[in-house]
Amino acid sequence: MGNTITEKILTAHTKLKKISAGQLINARVDIALGNDVTAPIAINEFIKAGGKKVFNKNKIALVLDHFTPNKDINSAQQCKAVREFALKQKIIHFYEGGNVGIEHALLPEQGIVLPGDLVVGADSHTCTYGALGAFATGVGSTDLAAVMLTGELWFKVPESIKFVIYGKLQKWVSGKDLILHIIGRIGVDGALYKAMEFTGETIGKLPMADRLSMANMAIEAGAKNGIFAPDAITREYVKKRAKRDYKFYSSDADAVYSDIIEINAGVIEPQVAFPHLPSNVKPINKAGKIKIDQSLIGSCTNGRIEDLRIAAQILKKRKAAPTVRLIVIPATPAIYKQALKEGLIEVFMNADAIISPPSCGACLGGHMGILAEGERAVATTNRNFVGRMGHTKSEVYLASPAVAAASAVLGRIASPEEL
Amino acid sequence: MIFRGKVWKFGDNVDTDAIIPARYLTTSDPRELALHCMEDADPNFVARMKTGDIILGGENFGCGSSREHAPIAIKAAGVSCVVAKSFARIFYRNSFNMGLPIFESVELVDAIKDGEEITVDSSRGTIAIAGSTKTFTINPIPPFMEKLIADGGLMKHISRK
Ligand code: SF4
Numbered sequence: 001m002g003n004t005i006t007e008k009i010l011t012a013h014t015k016l017k018k019i020s021a022g023q024l025i026n027a028r029v030d031i032a033l034g035n036d037v038t039a040p041i042a043i044n045e046f047i048k049a050g051g052k053k054v055f056n057k058n059k060i061a062l063v064l065d066h067f068t069p070n071k072d073i074n075s076a077q078q079c080k081a082v083r084e085f086a087l088k089q090k091i092i093h094f095y096e097g098g099n100v101g102i103e104h105a106l107l108p109e110q111g112i113v114l115p116g117d118l119v120v121g122a123d124s125h126t127c128t129y130g131a132l133g134a135f136a137t138g139v140g141s142t143d144l145a146a147v148m149l150t151g152e153l154w155f156k157v158p159e160s161i162k163f164v165i166y167g168k169l170q171k172w173v174s175g176k177d178l179i180l181h182i183i184g185r186i187g188v189d190g191a192l193y194k195a196m197e198f199t200g201e202t203i204g205k206l207p208m209a210d211r212l213s214m215a216n217m218a219i220e221a222g223a224k225n226g227i228f229a230p231d232a233i234t235r236e237y238v239k240k241r242a243k244r245d246y247k248f249y250s251s252d253a254d255a256v257y258s259d260i261i262e263i264n265a266g267v268i269e270p271q272v273a274f275p276h277l278p279s280n281v282k283p284i285n286k287a288g289k290i291k292i293d294q295s296l297i298g299s300c301t302n303g304r305i306e307d308l309r310i311a312a313q314i315l316k317k318r319k320a321a322p323t324v325r326l327i328v329i330p331a332t333p334a335i336y337k338q339a340l341k342e343g344l345i346e347v348f349m350n351a352d353a354i355i356s357p358p359s360c361g362a363c364l365g366g367h368m369g370i371l372a373e374g375e376r377a378v379a380t381t382n383r384n385f386v387g388r389m390g391h392t393k394s395e396v397y398l399a400s401p402a403v404a405a406a407s408a409v410l411g412r413i414a415s416p417e418e419l
Numbered sequence: 420m421i422f423r424g425k426v427w428k429f430g431d432n433v434d435t436d437a438i439i440p441a442r443y444l445t446t447s448d449p450r451e452l453a454l455h456c457m458e459d460a461d462p463n464f465v466a467r468m469k470t471g472d473i474i475l476g477g478e479n480f481g482c483g484s485s486r487e488h489a490p491i492a493i494k495a496a497g498v499s500c501v502v503a504k505s506f507a508r509i510f511y512r513n514s515f516n517m518g519l520p521i522f523e524s525v526e527l528v529d530a531i532k533d534g535e536e537i538t539v540d541s542s543r544g545t546i547a548i549a550g551s552t553k554t555f556t557i558n559p560i561p562p563f564m565e566k567l568i569a570d571g572g573l574m575k576h577i578s579r580k
Pocket residue numbers: 066102103104123125299300301359360363364381382
């Protein structure tokens with residue numbers, strides 16, 4: 001009996017020869033991540049447990065992206081605590097200020113996470129790095145403290161669900177639409193405790209940006225991790241970024257899956273997840289006429305240069321409706337610079353967009369774009385729970401950058417085809 | 420361990436934004452977080468609950484963010500334990516790592532009404548509803564997780580090694 005890619009990566013990080021789903025293991029961690037919300041608790045726990053020195057200063061990433069630039073005194077205090085720890089411990093991958101980007105866009109971009117790695121992060125969207133063929137999963141702050149101390153962590157080896165995706169994507173349909181469609185199909189706990197392995201001819205041609213936004217939302221189906229077997233597209237992406245060795249794993253032909261789900265991607269339209277669950281998905285032509293007050297293009301799901309290019313293509317020579325606040329958040333400084341160079345920022349500003357510095361910002365209802373009672377937003381983010389972006393009586397509709405851009409122009413949820 | 424308290428029943432997919440909204444995450448002080456526990460699911464929860472009360476959830480309790488602030492807020496508010504049909508995995512992990520007792524029982528959640536009183540006996544693996552003779556079983560906890568709880572959470576567990 002063969003093994004899945006998830007099982008193989010986990011095995012390679014233990015002293016064991018073979019492991020199988022359901023087993024509890026202790027495994028070595030290659031990179032552990034924390035942010036300004038979760039790292040302060042981890043640092044506290046680390047100190048309380050008598051921690052003096054982190055297990056390896058090269059293997060910890062601390063990214064202050066959630067409430068930065070500091071929103072208020074409390075968030076400034078949290079960032080200060082993390083900064084002091086990072087400096088004292090000489091953490092190499094410490095990001096604050098001008099070099100900060102949204103963690104899950106930043107780490108792959110900077111070559112900090114690589115194929116074959118075992119990555120944990122005290123942030124649920126750590127699963128994003130599965131796009132590179134890494135095992136990556138979200139954990140809590142206490143887990144992060146344990147890794148900082150020992151370099152290891154306990155895991156239950158997950159069963160895997162294999163998604164076989166075939167068919168040619170229609171115009172304006174992206175990885176975001178694929179993953180929304182999948183979550184709509186299996187539900188927010190459809191992959192609870194499992195690995196989601198994405199395969200098939202559509203995936204083989206899917207650009208890295210789309211893979212990253214798909215893996216990013218695996219957690220929205222309850223999954224432990226989302227994963228793509230690395231291929232030529234992965235190699236192209238990592239070869240110019242990696243500063244250390246990495247390894248490609250793939251599933252055996254006779255690997256065991258708890259379920260195999262086939263999806264014809266050729267018939268999928270742009271998707272919209274209605275309030276208040278990411279699984280509440282409808283195709284755009286069934287969305288109806290929903291007026292919006294805000295359109296947010298950004299986040300770890302869709303704030304990459306490819307996303308901004310699509311949005312700019314739609315917004316070029318157009319303007320956001322006067323009733324809509326259009327907010328664009330380049331996810332990292334490198335993306336921001338590239339967007340400037342390509343003239344995308346000018347396109348956005350001419351469309352009356354507000355350009356935010358790289359930050360989580362309004363994605364989690366943090367700051368810079370909070371919704372009032374009764375307001376509606378279309379957002380390229382990943383969650384639309386009650387109160388996620390502001391007032392508990394506000395609403396968030398999740399969609400792709402193409403739909404968010406078209407909606408900003410028309411003042412209602414709309415497909416680019418309607419322009 | 421025995422936990423006895425009134426239950427506060429919530430539905431399926433109670434997410435971490437409902438348990439502790441992100442607008443309060445600029446602090447990790449348990450006393451601060453406790454004041455806003457469950458606020459976006461029931462704004463009156465903290466004012467009306469009593470120490471020792473029990474939160475009851477449906478499927479996928481604690482889904483969403485990895486924020487440990489969620490189990491911290493619940494524990495600091497004085498909730499003795501959480502019983503649900505199932506838990507989201509990071510919430511499950513966090514609860515054991517930091518010592519918030521959580522139990523799974525589909526039958527109990529289906530059988531009980533909001534406001535009833537229950538007794539959870541974790542060593543026997545049973546839950547009883549006050550005034551009824553019927554008992555419900557809790558899904559067994561893996562031995563490793565039992566060890567985590569016995570040691571007082573993950574950090575104490577690894578410091579013992
Ligand atoms: S952009 Fe949103 S989902 Fe992504 S890490 Fe930031 S808050 Fe979390």
